[in-house]
Amino acid sequence: MRPGPDTAGPEEIEILGSALPLEYESDLEPLLKRIGPRLGGARCVLLGEASHGTHEYYAWRATLTRRLIAEHGFSFVAVEGDWPDCWEVNRSVTGAPGAPQDPREVLDGYRRWPTWMWANEETAAFCRWLRDHNAGLPPERRAGFYGLDVYSLWESLRAVITYLSAHHPEYVDIARNAYRCFEPYGEDPQVYAWTTRLVPDACEGEVLALLTRLRRFPGFGESAEDLNAVQNAEVAAGAANYYQAMIHGGPEAWNIRDVHMADTLDRLLAFHGEGARAVVWAHNTHVGDARATTMADAGMTNLGQLARERHGRERVVVVGFAGGHGDVIAAPRWGAPMEVMPVRAPLPGSLEALLMRAVELGQALFVFADAPDQSWLTTRRGHRAIGVVYDPDLDRRQFVPTTLGERYDALCWFAWTSALTPLHLEAAQRGELETLPSGV
Known part of the structure; x- marks a missing residue:
């Protein structure tokens, strides 16, 4: 039960006063204002996800990205995916000679485990939109789709x-x-x-x-x-x-991977030339500044930290995603077939548990000030991170201690979440070696 005005604590009152609606595309206006205009605004917008298998994260990330490309001149999308596979998607969405006209066909050909990360209906719908958008533009202005990862x-x-x-x-x-x-x-x-x-x-x-x-x-x-x-x-x-x-x-190994992602992002920005702007899609553990979590205590850096260091805090906007409970696509162990799994109610004392109590809306947007002073943004507490491997019975292990206002510039919250829709089923197959944090 959510607290009434007489029972809400100080942090819950802060959250209630900060929560913005997140139901329609127009509700993204405060975040777009935070990102800023083509000249003088953010050069890199990093959009996270609290799992690799949740419909709401993928759908809203795509919705925001469409507006960034169509209205704010962003040059490309770079995702936590393999370069060769994403290059074929890039050829399709930019209308390269000989490339498949339907990017869904390319995504449906993904076979490296975990295929569902990008071979899903949500990503296919965005890529179809991107191809249609690009079709009316000269080649040099068409927005690309690239992979940042190191596995291939x-x-x-x-x-x-x-x-x-x-x-x-x-x-x-x-x-x-x-x-x-x-x-x-x-x-x-x-x-x-x-x-x-x-x-x-x-x-x-x-x-x-x-x-x-x-x-x-x-x-x-x-x-x-x-x-x-x-x-x-x-x-x-x-x-x-x-x-x-x-x-x-x-x-x-984690640091090698994220430095490679940051180097690839910089290489893409240089290739696209002066004034290029980038949207990044990756897990919260990659895009949220590691210095605001216990990852830094373990000697880990990440893409979000490196982007802020290299481009300046004012030129990078990081958006985290969080959910309460519902369903997710994941695998029970490394390399196993995907399953629809239940996401447990949040761990007591976690960020998600606090938001479940405080937020009156089923989903909400929070846009943080540059130096937030609200207690819920400055107190370190667990923040759920589900990777491609997930065991609902061990959900308590999936929480990364986080100072929210330092890790992100904004947060999209969903009290109830649903599983994304894979393009195809997959058999168990050899995948990559697991990285830290576990399963992400």
Whole structure:
């Protein structure tokens, strides 16, 4: 039961006074004002999610992004996904020659576990809108769709070989040497990770030689094909380091992954030129500033922290998402098939439990001041983070201690949540090694 005016505590009164409606697209106006105009506003808007399987997070994130692109001139969307897969979506939404006309067809072809993260109806609907929006624009003004992640080692190496074969055949042997170095591991990241525990620099030299050669091409980086080639080489280098670090445990692998995401974001901004503006879609644990959580105490950085440090706090707006209870798409263990799972009522004392008591609306928007002084924004408390792996019976482990007003610039809240809609079912298959925090 929500408190009445005579029983509400100080924090609940603060929350009630700050809650804005979040029912219609027009309700996003206060957040759009916080993001600011094309000139002088935020250069990067990072939109989170409290799970990888919740309809409300994906749908409202897409709604806000449509307005940022159509009305505020944002240049591209960069997501927590693999570069090669997202590059094919990018070709579709920008109308590249020979690309599928329907981006849903590309998303439905995703096969790397967990496929539901991007192969879902919510993402497909946004990408169809993006293609339609781009169709009326000249090529240089079309908004792209890119992947920030580091997992696609073998796929990225094959893409570089294809590029060099077509454009610089005299250097293709350098790429093939790198690919051959990884061949004995059978495209299994776990086998590679365990092997490099004994031989730490197993293929590092070959990948660095490939990157160095690409960067030295005269005029390199001017075309979309160049961008795709160099980013695939960067992914291969980052993945090799990531898998080596993962097997040793600790924060290093997480940091390699998020630094790679931040570097990729900066590379995309540079490619799109002066005045480029970026929207990022990733989990709260990536976009919310790590310094406002216990992640920093464990030696971890993240994309949100790095973006603020590199571009300035005033040029980055971070929007977190939170939910009470309902349903979510997740897997019971790493690499297992997806399931619709119940999300438990929030842990007592958590941010979500406080919002469930205080917010009169089923969903609400909060836009924070630059230096918030309200107690609920300055007190550290648990904030739920569901990854691709989730066990409802162990839900109490999913809460990251957070100082909300320092972690985000705004928050979208949903008391009840529902599962997103995957494009296809999947069989259990080999996935990537798990990263910290668990399952995210």
